Structures are given as C-alpha cells and as structure tokens.
Amino acid sequence: xxxxxxxxxxxxxxxxxxxxxxxxxxxxxxxxxxxxxxxxxxxxxxxxxxxxxxxxxxxxxxxxxxxxxxxxxxxxxxxxxxxxxxxxxxxxxxxxxxxxxxxxxxxxxxxxxxxxxxxxxxxxxxxxxxxxxxxxxxxxxxx
Numbered sequence: 001x002x003x004x005x006x007x008x009x010x011x012x013x014x015x016x017x018x019x020x021x022x023x024x025x026x027x028x029x030x031x032x033x034x035x036x037x038x039x040x041x042x043x044x045x046x047x048x049x050x051x052x053x054x055x056x057x058x059x060x061x062x063x064x065x066x067x068x069x070x071x072x073x074x075x076x077x078x079x080x081x082x083x084x085x086x087x088x089x090x091x092x093x094x095x096x097x098x099x100x101x102x103x104x105x106x107x108x109x110x111x112x113x114x115x116x117x118x119x120x121x122x123x124x125x126x127x128x129x130x131x132x133x134x135x136x137x138x139x140x141x142x143x
Contacts, residue, residue: 005132007125008118009139015049018096020138021118022053025094028114029074032091035114036077037062038084038106039096045078081105092116100124 006024010017025035039045050059054068062068062078069075079087081102092114093106103117103124116137119125128134 003112004114005128005134006114006116007129007134007136008116009122009125009136010118011121011140011142013097014140014142015052017118017138017140018049019053021094021096021116022050024116024137025076025092026053028092028116029070029076032114033072033074034077034090035075035092035094036079036084036087036090037094037096038079038081038087038098038102040081040099040102042078042080045096094118098124100127103128 008017008021010020025037028035045063050062054062058068062076066079067075067077077087077090084105088109089111091111093109093112094116095102095106096118097120098117099120100123103115106112106115117125117128
C-alpha cells in the first residue's frame with residue numbers, strides 16, 4: 001500500500017509548525033474520509049492552538065467531543081497516544097508533537113495511508129526520516 005508521509009520539523013511548541021501540520025492533515029480530507037490528530041496528552045491541547053486553522057467553534061467542538069464531522073461523511077478525531085488503539089482504522093494521522101514511539105505505532109496501523117508528523121525534538125524524527133520516503137513540508141531550522 002502506498003503511504004504518503006510528511007514531516008514538520010518544528011521543535012517544541014512552535015505555533016507555525018503546528019499550523020502547517022494541521023493544514024496538511026485537513027488537505028488529506030480532499031482524498032480520504034477520516035483523519036485523527038494524535039497528541040501526547042489530551043489535557044495539553046487547547047482550542048486556541050487549533051482555532052487559527054479550524055476556527056473557534058470547530059476547535060472547541062473537537063476538544064469537547066473529540067470529533068468533528070464535515071460534509072460528505074468526512075471527519076477528524078482527536079485522541080491521545082494512550083487511546084490511539086481505538087482509532088486504528090482511519091485513513092490519515094497527524095502525530096502532533098509526536099515521539100519516535102508514536103510515529104512507530106502509527107506506522108503499524110493497517111488502514112493508514114497518510115501521515116503528518118509534527119515533531120517535538122529532532123531525535124524523534126531522525127530514524128523515521130531516514131527509513132521512509134518523507135516530504136519535509138516545514139522546517140523551523142532549529143534542529
């Protein structure tokens with residue numbers, strides 16, 4: 001199966017890198033029907049960081065309901081790394097501030113066709129970038 005992979009080299013909590021990753025994930029809905037945003041811990045996500053991309057109402061709904069639906073049965077879900085096992089049949093994944101472990105877990109998911117990885121530190125993406133055909137879509141030049 002062909003799998004598209006995109007890397008956002010954005011160290012720590014760089015807002016521009018977060019936006020780049022979110023926009024790229026939403027782009028996947030032009031082709032695919034389901035996407036999941038995977039974060040280390042849900043309590044660390046605020047709607048304000050999502051609002052610039054999704055808008056205030058949708059970002060609040062995503063935080064509250066853990067899912068938003070669009071027309072044509074398209075949807076985006078939000079989960080933590082600990083609950084990713086419950087979202088293993090989506091088409092696209094955004095590992096937001098992901099770790100080497102989170103990206104390895106996403107790589108094993110059977111339906112996954114599209115991955116966006118927004119890093120937290122440079123050590124988290126080095127092996128993944130070397131071992132896969134990855135398109136770098138943003139680089140804050142800090143790593």
